[in-house]
Amino acid sequence: MSTTEIGSPGTTPDSAEFLAAQASPEFARLRRTLYRFIFPMTAFFLIWYATYVLLGAFAHDFMGTKVWGNLNVGLLLGLLQFVTTFGITGLYVRFADRTLDPQAEIVREHFADGTYAAAAGKVQR
Template identity: 45%
Template sequence: MSATDESPRGSSPSGAAPTPYEQMQASPEFKALRNRWRRYIFLMSGLFLGWFLVYVLLADFAPSVVNARIGGSNFTVGLLLGLLQFVSTFLIAVLYAKFAEKNIDPDSEALRAQVEEKL
């Protein structure tokens, strides 16, 4: 079989029966699972990128705000915001783990079991 006999993305050659994995990809359950995952990922990515953009724009266009000292110490608003970037990254990872455990993993396990039954 030549490389031209296969269609893009590794699917079956034309006329051949689809593999169990390809059948699973075409199922409404898989599409719903994928859409649920994408909605969550795009939402969290957008929120994080927006939060990061606010931090960068404040540093660039409002240096007096970022350089303001907190409570008479050497700790500034910019330093606090920078540290909160790390906290928000960790929080997003924890939230994703909980979301996946509750909303993604059970359905993906069921789909995997269906595919393994057909193998």
């Protein structure tokens, strides 16, 4: 969606409209919903990654433990870092499709119908 498609027909939203949108309860709900996903996932991944790095630095014997053939715990945990990254990405895409996109559409509709323009004190055509 381009900026010419939002706001009053034939106009581009100005900063007052964007500030009105930012102050709206719909946008606050969208932001809260996003943060409820992002902060826990970020904390989880950083703790998981830091644990891997610390084990690699200080638990050489544990990380060198053979699991199967030449596959050791360190290599296995390193590969799981990639699996975790792809898993979190998949979870985010699913979360965005089901939860964020419908809420963002409400915000876009309010731009299109002039709700934020009215809240910003602009006269609608």
